[in-house]
Amino acid sequence: MTAVDVDVTELMGVAERVAREAGALVSDGRPDRVTVAATKSSPQDVVTAMDYASEELLRRRLAELRPDDGVLGEERGWQPGGSGVTWVVDPIDGTVNYLYGQPSYAVSVAAVTGPAGVAPDPRTWTVLASCVHAPTLGLTYTAARGAGAWLDGVRLTMGAGPDDLAGCLLGTGFGYLAQRRAVQGRVVAALLPRVRDIRRLGSAAVDLCSVAAGSLDAHYERGLQPWDLAGASLVVTESGGVVVGLRGEPASDEMTVAGPPAVVARLTPLLEELGADSDA
Numbered sequence: 001m002t003a004v005d006v007d008v009t010e011l012m013g014v015a016e017r018v019a020r021e022a023g024a025l026v027s028d029g030r031p032d033r034v035t036v037a038a039t040k041s042s043p044q045d046v047v048t049a050m051d052y053a054s055e056e057l058l059r060r061r062l063a064e065l066r067p068d069d070g071v072l073g074e075e076r077g078w079q080p081g082g083s084g085v086t087w088v089v090d091p092i093d094g095t096v097n098y099l100y101g102q103p104s105y106a107v108s109v110a111a112v113t114g115p116a117g118v119a120p121d122p123r124t125w126t127v128l129a130s131c132v133h134a135p136t137l138g139l140t141y142t143a144a145r146g147a148g149a150w151l152d153g154v155r156l157t158m159g160a161g162p163d164d165l166a167g168c169l170l171g172t173g174f175g176y177l178a179q180r181r182a183v184q185g186r187v188v189a190a191l192l193p194r195v196r197d198i199r200r201l202g203s204a205a206v207d208l209c210s211v212a213a214g215s216l217d218a219h220y221e222r223g224l225q226p227w228d229l230a231g232a233s234l235v236v237t238e239s240g241g242v243v244v245g246l247r248g249e250p251a252s253d254e255m256t257v258a259g260p261p262a263v264v265a266r267l268t269p270l271l272e273e274l275g276a277d278s279d280a
């Protein structure tokens with residue numbers, strides 16, 4: 001039990017159930033040619049009809065299973081509840097991959113608790129339970145606070161990671177605005193000669209879970225939104241990793257760095273020196 005008097009294992013079960021349902025909708029219902037339904041912050045920031053349909057399914061099922069809880073979703077915003085638990089959902093994380101038929105995308109569902117009366121914020125929330133379900137990759141990550149993290153039911157335990165950054169395979173992602181991308185390109189250019197290699201796989205939730213599973217050594221990204229981060233952050237921390245911001249701050253849209261503690265301790269000073277948390 002937690003301060004909000006919930007069973008985190010039960011919440012994890014709800015997260016997995018609805019994430020699998022939404023994942024089936026999204027993958028089974030993918031048309032041969034996916035089209036852009038709308039754009040958001042820039043022409044690169046796209047939404048498909050399936051993002052909307054998946055979020056509607058998640059909201060409907062969560063209302064049936066957990067009627068007193070709030071929901072914050074990428075496409076339809078924040079709907080407060082009365083229970084102290086809010087579901088933070090990304091109906092398709094990796095929408096551009098989904099648009100192009102690239103397999104790295106996921107439905108992310110997380111139960112969080114935090115200060116009353118304000119939308120869930122990674123700086124202040126406690127993630128209670130989550131599921132990141134990547135239907136085309138065939139990977140399902142689950143986590144419950146204080147209980148552990150799992151990939152397809154197998155307990156995840158993060159290794160210590162490489163001894164130096166030169167041996168690290170890093171994941172990262174890019175924002176949708178040109179100025180931010182220009183700075184992100186400069187940071188990547190400075191990091192690339194100092195690490196094993198860098199991957200931009202296209203779904204922050206999958207990337208962060210890959211760190212938990214050891215298929216990336218660390219992931220850093222500026223601009224992650226609550227729905228990109230919530231589910232996967234618990235998978236990382238419950239597998240033994242850390243998820244932080246720069247300059248002693250918690251992870252947020254300013255910067256998120258995730259990985260084994262020793263790797264993150266080596267990577268964060270370098271990102272600070274490179275001004276990776278700035279758009280200028």
Ligand code: IPD
Nearest residue numbers: 092093094095173174202203204
């Ligand atoms: C995006 C993906 C991408 C990351 C972007 C996110 P969306 O989420 O996670 O990998 O680099 O920052 O916005 O828009 O596909 O849900």
